[in-house]
Amino acid sequence: MDELISRTINTERPQFDTEKWKQKYPEEYQTLLSRASKGDSNRKPKILKAILKSPLTKISAAAVIILAVTFLSTHRDPGNQEQPRIVEVAKYPVEMMTAISLERAFRRGGIEAVEEQCKQAFKPIAPRLESSSIKQILAEFNGNGKISGRTRP
């Protein structure tokens, strides 16, 4: 069988004639030569090409980027971080206690609880405003219950 096929289709070995081909396709040949002057500039950078070529390197590159971003976001230089601003709430112990009590009331029941707290706080003071002297009122504010003869609840 092999002999039969060989006899049927086996012909003279075709020879490539370079000069003839160049004359027949001058534009294509010039295009080929023009790449020599351009060199590698029209090709992608080697590192980028290597990364994009293999799926494994693609995944590795993505993992490195994710790790870097995570590290930067969690371990940023504390010196560069903006310090939280401290709000000056109270200068004196009494004011501080008032602020704490109002804050607790707010946490418990919001602004309604704060109002209720204020109402309760001012209730014992209100009737005495007419009869009490300024000295007594100030003493009440400073928490000295001995002067007025009463104690805070």
Place this chain on the structure above:
Amino acid sequence: MPGASEKEQSVAQKPDIVLVKAAVNGNAEGFTELCRRYYPAMVAIAHSVLGDRHLAEDAAQQAFAKVAVKLPQLKKESRFGNWLAVICRNIAKDIARRTENFHSTDDFSMAAAKSGDDDTTEVVRQAISKLSASARELVFLRFYDGMSYEQISAVLGISEQAINGRLRRAKKKMAGYLRRNGFGEV
């Protein structure tokens, strides 16, 4: 010029992948060496489609012209032979459509009549024409220029085992055709 012949020899000894890389960067010598190496295979592929040697040579040359321009688009240098074969096959099919000279039994019969071949050769031609396009291409590659399985593998991009199997099936089919047409055991 002894210098030039030495240079030619060194280019001829280089593996395909090196020549392809050089050709991508515009090296004309590398490119023409690749053309010399793959020309017989490309003519065989085109001949299996067109059924005409001269048209097949035109198709192969046209394929090299296309490759000269599109070579930077080649992704894997190691697949050059297969890529070139695909281009050549498509060009041959285009030519066949244009010239309405699609490979057929009649074409083979006419070619045989013109060349004054004997009856056996004509029946073998007909048997080849009855094969599928891929099997016919394989038979042409193997017997046109006595290409090795390794060379065919580089051009078709299939394993040597697959080539062996396909070739065996093609020959079996041809033998069946010959038996039905009055030939004894072949």
